[in-house]
Amino acid sequence: MxxxxxxxxxxxxxxxxxxxxxxxxxxxxxxxxxxxxxxxxxxxxxxxxxxxxxxxxxxxxxxxxxxxxxxxxxxxxxxxxxxxxxxxxxxxxxxxxxxxxxxxxxxxxxxxxxxxxxxxxxxxxxxxxxxxxxxxxSPTAMMVKKGNPKNLSDLASAKEAGVTVGVMSGAVEKSYATAAGISGGSIKTLQKPQDGADAVKGGRIDAFLLTSISLNWLAKNNSGLEVTEAFIPEADGKKQYxxxxxxxxxxxxxxxxxxxxxxxxxxxxxxxxxxxxxxxxxxxxxxxxxxxxxxxxxxx
CATH class of the missing domain: 3.40.190.10 (Periplasmic binding protein-like II)
Known part of the structure; x- marks a missing residue:
């Protein structure tokens, strides 16, 4: 198996x-x-x-x-x-x-x-x-402001810090955030990856959740932001690769x-x-x- x-x-x-x-x-x-x-x-x-x-x-x-x-x-x-x-x-x-x-x-x-x-x-x-x-x-990661002021490393740390996270419209990352116990009011929906980067820059969200591959690519054209180390989220106790x-x-x-x-x-x-x-x-x-x-x- x-x-x-x-x-x-x-x-x-x-x-x-x-x-x-x-x-x-x-x-x-x-x-x-x-x-x-x-x-x-x-x-x-x-x-x-x-x-x-x-x-x-x-x-x-x-x-x-x-x-x-x-x-x-x-x-x-x-x-x-x-x-x-x-x-x-x-x-x-x-x-x-x-x-x-x-x-x-x-x-x-x-x-x-x-x-x-x-x-x-x-x-x-x-x-x-x-x-x-x-x-x-592809594993998952979060885009945050340079220096990672909220000290985020994964979804458990995001829940503990009480931050607002962004996800793409209709994306599977929303289910990851929900499974981690982040409340619906702390999950904001964006239409495009650049919208997520802009929301982090503008302080409308604390972190933008997406695949590490997408975020590392996005970071190339967005100064003042960084990407956390990749992590494997879980849903119903099962890792999501x-x-x-x-x-x-x-x-x-x-x-x-x-x-x-x-x-x-x-x-x-x-x-x-x-x-x-x-x-x-x-x-x-x-x-x-x-x-x-x-x-x-x-x-x-």
Whole structure:
């Protein structure tokens, strides 16, 4: 049995609302699945993508997972996914931006083929979409003012100090804070990582909770702030190691399975893994353990 039975990462919680009022309509997922799986006689989803020469991917503009800079799609997920799809015979990633709350509803509606944003693998989402095997694991940290005036080290210390913590809208970090006993009135919701940094600078919150990878990246462009040492939060007595992966529409299992085969070649080769995404803060320590499987993560 895996020693990492309950792992998750930041991302939106269960929501029906999406950008532009898009909602998941009963029956829509099934309809999309029939088309994507090739039941209309057009072949598998992977074959369709190979014929058209590109795959539509969604990103949330969150560095270092998936973001746009100088009109180029960059980050951990797009870099890995570009390498994988190239190996599968699909030469181009065509990106679409989405807010976090709209990523899965947009996938269900057929706006794109893959979510390329380092999304956390948690049971709620597994009910709505297909996840690849984990691409990485990441511990959690807090962004605080320079010098760490409240002397914060983890969520237990935040509760003891009675501080106000910030989390991203719909992010799993809110559940971590709640599980640690921090009251709802002491948890503030922000829309974007930069909003969290600005709130710490302005004194509206004492700490901003997110993955250590995200916060260390954010700190590069925000003077006067620092990031605590990474820690592993707990929920219901279980450690949360935070794995993320690619997300596919239900009914495109052939595409997900082919993707997994190429992903394994990369995660099984630490040097190649670091060569590909090391510049984004990912290293050998973020390579998922071989026994960490999405099927177990989806069960919770």
């Amino acid at each position: 895996s020693e990492f039975p309950h792992l998750s990462r930041r991302g939106f919680l269960t929501r029906s609302a999406a950008v532009g009022g898009l909602v998941a309509v009963p029956g829509l997922i099934t309809a999309c699945s029939k088309t994507d799986s090739g039941s209309d006689g057009e072949g598998s989803k992977l074959e369709q993508l190979k014929k058209q020469g590109y795959v539509k991917v969604a990103y949330a503009n969150e560095a270092p997972y998936g973001y746009k800079e100088d009109d180029q799609l960059k980050g951990e997920a797009p870099t890995l996914h570009r390498e994988i799809f190239k190996a599968l015979g699909v030469a181009e990633l065509r990106p679409t931006f989405s807010e976090w709350d709209g990523l899965i509803p947009g996938l269900q509606a057929g706006k794109y083929d893959v979510i390329s944003a380092g999304m956390a693998i948690i049971p709620d989402r597994c009910e709505k979409a297909l996840f690849s095997e984990p691409e990485f694991v 935070s794995p993320g992966g690619a997300v596919f529409r239900k009914g495109t299992e052939d595409l997900r399975d082919a993707f997994n085969r190429e992903l394994k070649k990369i995660t099984s080769d630490p040097d190649r893994y670091v060569q590909l995404i090391g510049e984004y803060g990912f290293g050998k320590e973020t390579i998922p353990p071989a026994d960490l499987k999405t099927a177990a993560l989806c069960k919770g």
